[in-house]
Amino acid sequence: MLLTDRLLRSWVRCRRRAWLDQHGPSEQRQWNAHRALALQEQVQSFQALVARRPGHGLAACAAGADAVVGLRVQGAGPAGLALAAHPPLLQRTGGSSRWGDWSYRPVLARQGYRVTREHRLQLALWARLLAPLQQAPVPHGLVVAGGGRQLQQERLALGESLQRQLDDSLERLAGDLDRSEPPPLVSDRKKCTLCGWRRLCDQVAAAEGHLSEVSGIGGKRRDLLLSQGIGTLAELAATDPERLAAQLEQADPQHARQHAAIAAELVAQARVQAAGVAQRLELGPALPELDAAAGVLLYDIESDPDARDDFLHGFVVLRRSPSGLWPDAGAAAYQPLLALQEHGETRLWLRLRRLLATYPEWPVLHYGETESLALVRLAQRQGAAEAEIAQLRSRLIDLHARVRSSWRLPVGSYGLKAVAGWLGFAWSQQGVDGARCLLWWRQWRQWHRDPGPRGRAARRHLSQIFAYNRDDSLASWTVARWLLDQG
Ligand code: SF4
Missing domain, CATH: 1.10.150.20 (5' to 3' exonuclease, C-terminal subdomain)
Known part of the structure; x- marks a missing residue:
């Protein structure tokens, strides 16, 4: 049996995942935007770390290149297990090896805020296989992160105890892959959002x-x-x-x-x-603010959390008819405000303020606390008066909070996707989620001025982001309508 660094990474995340990677029906494995985002961040971190283009493979190691990609390493593990790995980057360091007065250490691009067991075991495996190849020990690996903004670097010791943990993990991984049935579902299924299975x-x-x-x-x-x-x-x-x-x-x-x-x-x-x-928890109306409202704004933000960038503030403008009926939200105007960081917050605040003032006193409906927190904090940073902030707060209505306080629903999650989906709302773009949207946004940032096909794709992605954002607002209206219809 051949154990690879990919299988080991999957196994550390979820034992079942490694089994499915090896034996599962590959046609049922879905493409996942999280992996593409991770690769994109890896490229940015490596580019920030390495000044010159890396060399490729063994020849580059022999020539003493500062950085090397595309090297496959292999060897034997505990109990004669065959091992193979592709370290994404090797960095030249001191010491001496079979190639001369230099040796290499593996580099890992970290996602998330901390170095985890997954990162340590990956580095330990790469080091284990690199050491005999270069005929020199690999006492350290390097962990990098944040290359798109400010590169962070951390040297990680790859000592004996980590190598023992690696042996233990490899043997347990082999045992799991040998099973005829997959291991059970992971206990904490939040991890599943990142998984293609x-x-x-x-x-x-x-x-x-x-x-x-x-x-x-x-x-x-x-x-x-x-x-x-x-x-x-x-x-x-x-x-x-x-x-x-x-x-x-x-x-x-x-x-x-x-x-x-x-x-x-x-x-x-x-x-x-x-x-x-569904079970009602409170008898009173869940949205009394809408009784006399002339209309509502449906509000949804798209964010790049790592860059702390709320890049899109989208609004659907829903004006009530003179007879008091709510119109078809699908036909309502959509107003996306794209917030480019280089234009500064002041400009964004002025645009938001102008839009909100165009529909004075209309309630602003959103699902979850993100929008109200972001808007109020923005107003505070921009020096808005207390009275204006109080008025803003009074207009913002969190539909998620209203659902939770007034109903118990037959759904496995009270997130917008689950609740609006239960009510029959269908998103217009299949398989799109927040991660895919973030990937599109980062691609747009990178290539939207490119005159070639990449630029065209990036500009198309912006329309897809708008469509996704608008759909989320329409989904939240589906929830609001249901609450209104319950009286
Ligand atoms: S979806 Fe969840 S339980 Fe299934 S393999 Fe992936 S992480 Fe494990």
Whole structure:
């Protein structure tokens, strides 16, 4: 069996993922924008690290190039396991090797804020295979990040204990790949957003009634419920919440009060999902502000979180008819405000302010707290008066908060996609998500002035970002309409 650095990376993220990479139905594996984003960031970090174009392969190592790409390394691991890897970049460093008075160390482009076990094991594997090839030890690897903005570098020791962890992981990976059935779904299914097998695993989770299907259950809560013998959504729905609270209190007396509240909430949520029927929590209208409103603005922001850049503020303008009826939102005007960082925040604030003033007192509906936090903070940074900020706050209505306080829904998540999807809303672009949108945005930033095909694709991507942003606003209106229709 050949174990590769890719399989090891998948396995550290989720044991099932490595198994599926090796044995799964490849036609069911979906393209995932997160991988493309990671590669794009890797290129930027490497370009910031290396002044000259890297050399290629063994010949470049022998010639003493400062940086080398395209080298395949292989060798034997514990218990005779065959290993192979493609370190994405090698950097020349001191010492002496079979090639002369230099040697190489592997470089890894980190995603996320910290060096993790995944990064350490990747570097350890590359070092393990590089050392015999260059006939020189590889005591350190280099981790880089943030190349598109400010390059961060961290030297990482690849000592004995890490090599022992690597051996242990490789043996366990081999054991998992040997299984005839895939390992179970990962406990914390938040990780699945980054995985190409998500659709396949979602089907398995739904069929199994996996506890992660219940809104509010992450890895830790699932483990807690499993420890009490509750393994599926149906079992949780059939549980007496008071008995569950008592069991949890006994298992973890320090958090007794939280457990009582959590047990009641999780059982109630599981029951709603098992029955497939929404449950009202509050009798009053969920959106009283809309009773007398002449219209509403549907507001959605697109962001590049790593760059702290809210690059698009999109609004759908929905004017009520004189008879009080709400129009078809699909035919309403869409106003995208593109916020280029180089134009500065002051200009953006003036444009937003002008737009909001065009529709005075109209409620501004958004789903989740991102929009209200971003807009209020922007106003504060721009020195808006207290009265103006208070007025802004009073217009902003978070539909997610209203849904949560007034309804329990038969959905596995209260995110916009799940709730609007449950209400029948269909996004106009298949398979597009926030990660894909971010990738398009970064491509637009890079190439929109290019006269060739890349520039044309980048300009088309901007229209696709607008369409996605508008769809999100229309989806949030679907939720608002449903709340209004419930009276
Ligand atoms: S979708 Fe989730 S459970 Fe399935 S392989 Fe990927 S990470 Fe693992």
